[in-house]
Amino acid sequence: MPELPEVETIRRTLAEHVSGRTIKAVELYWPDAVVSWGNLGFTEIVSGRMIEGLGRRGKYLLFGLSGGWTLVAHMRMTGRLLYYKQAELPAKHTHVLFRLDQGELHFNDVRKFGRLVAVPTSEHLLLPSLAKLGPEPLESVFTPEVFSQRLGTQKRPIKSALLDQEVVAGLGNIYADEALFLAHVNPWRPGHSLNEREIQALHGAIVKVLRAGIAAQGTSFRDYRDANGEKGAFQEQLYVYGRAGKPCRDCGRPLEKGRLGGRTTVFCPRCQH
DNA sequence: CCTTATGCCTGAATGC
DNA sequence: TGCATTCAGGCATAAG
Numbered sequence: 001m002p003e004l005p006e007v008e009t010i011r012r013t014l015a016e017h018v019s020g021r022t023i024k025a026v027e028l029y030w031p032d033a034v035v036s037w038g039n040l041g042f043t044e045i046v047s048g049r050m051i052e053g054l055g056r057r058g059k060y061l062l063f064g065l066s067g068g069w070t071l072v073a074h075m076r077m078t079g080r081l082l083y084y085k086q087a088e089l090p091a092k093h094t095h096v097l098f099r100l101d102q103g104e105l106h107f108n109d110v111r112k113f114g115r116l117v118a119v120p121t122s123e124h125l126l127l128p129s130l131a132k133l134g135p136e137p138l139e140s141v142f143t144p145e146v147f148s149q150r151l152g153t154q155k156r157p158i159k160s161a162l163l164d165q166e167v168v169a170g171l172g173n174i175y176a177d178e179a180l181f182l183a184h185v186n187p188w189r190p191g192h193s194l195n196e197r198e199i200q201a202l203h204g205a206i207v208k209v210l211r212a213g214i215a216a217q218g219t220s221f222r223d224y225r226d227a228n229g230e231k232g233a234f235q236e237q238l239y240v241y242g243r244a245g246k247p248c249r250d251c252g253r254p255l256e257k258g259r260l261g262g263r264t265t266v267f268c269p270r271c272q273h
Numbered sequence: 274c275c276t277t278a279t280g281c282c283t284g285a286a287t288g289c
Numbered sequence: 290t291g292c293a294t295t296c297a298g299g300c301a302t303a304a305g
Contacts, residue, residue, distance in 0.1 A: 001298065059299080076299050078283085093283085111282045113299070129300080156276080165300085173298065222285090222297080262278085263298065 002075040004137070004170030005213030006224050006232065007059050010081055014061075014105075014227035015054040017083040021100040022050045023065075030095035033107060035117040045069060045118045046098075058133050058169030062124070070124040072117040073107075078223045079114030082106045110223065133169040137206055142168065144203040151199065154191030158202070160261045161191045168206065173263050174219055174241045179205040181240045186272045187265050188258075212237065240266040 002010065026043040028034065034042040049069060055062040061081070063071035073081065084104045090097055096107040096116060107116060119127060134150060135142040150167045151158075161167050162176040171179070180187050182205035185198055194202065218224055218232030221242055225231060235242070239249050244257035248268040258265050 003299095074299085076281095077297075109282090110284070111298090113282065163299085264296085 001077050001172055001174065001221075002079065002218075002224055003059060003172035003175050003213075004056075004210055005175070005216075005234065006218035006226075007056055007061055007075065007170075008214050009218045009226050009232060010075075011054045011056045011061055013230075014081055014083060017085075017103060017227065018051045018100065018105060019053055020050065021102055023047055023098050024101055025099040027090070027097040027099070028095070029090055029097070030112065033095035033109065033112070033114065033116060035115055037118050037120065040118075042116075042118050046071060051100075057130060057136070058165055059172070060130060064121065068121045070119055070121045072119060072124060072127065072130070074115055074117075074129075075109070076111070076113035076115075078111045079107065079109040080223075080225050081227055082108060082225070082229055083227045129165075132166050134165060134167050135169065137168050137170055137210055142203075142207070144200045147203045147206075148196070148199045151191040151194065156191060157188045157260055158185060158191050158194060159187035159265060162206075163261070163263070170210065171206065173265075174221065174238070175206075175209050175213060177241045177266055178209045178239055181268060181272060182209060184272050187260055187267055240268065242266070 023046050026047055036042040037045065046065060049065040049067055052064045052066055055064060059074060061073040065071060088104060091108055093110045094106045094108045098105040125131060135146055151161055154161050159176055159180060162171050179202060183202040185202055213219060213234045216232055216234035216237060217226060219234040220231035221235050240255055243255050244266045245254055248255055248271060251270045253268065253270045255266050256269050
């Protein structure tokens, strides 16, 4: 599931192919995959525009288009953005196909949760989902002080706060579990119960695990692929996610699995307090 | 305001 | 083997 490191990897692998390219035509195989703006059609908005650059905010990928338009993409669970140098027939779950002046860009999504949204650049940060996003964890705005302030007096489990994109942008189930393990913090602890030392440790763990995820080009636990269709390698370095019942890499005791806020949570009962 | 539940989706894994 | 059920989970929205 593309979280910050996966979206960043898609951004990097895609940018080298599509920056400066012009969208010549759009083919919609499942129209619900795209969201348009006002009365304008998605295809008429983006057709003929050049992709000037690719940005990212949290788990959102931002295509800067010529003429003041932005294409906001969110992969959700199983979305893929795949670049092909030569013409390629749409695959089974390909919902949108962009024909470029050089090559093609396919949006493919088995689960159909992902969306491509066309919005004027001047207003894209006002989209409800983007407007409320918390700090970028790998930028200087994300300090232990800011993190501490955002956790505030929250009664909910610390993991729920980490998954809340308004607290910090970009964490999903994999990296939240990993960061909590690295910081030796139990996921069910109320946010306000963490002392300063623990908040510092968790802040450091978030930054560390996201950087490591990017360095490994993401986690291909299952569906994730970059823009070239390549898998990431971070699944080989996971400490807890997907490892319930297997021995803790630190203490050897079997990792346990539970449900927290409707999500599977894996943790070490000995290492995480 | 807050917390919890539901809907969106398909395919892999599991149960009988 | 085949069929039904469960699970995976980000996020918007509804309900309590």
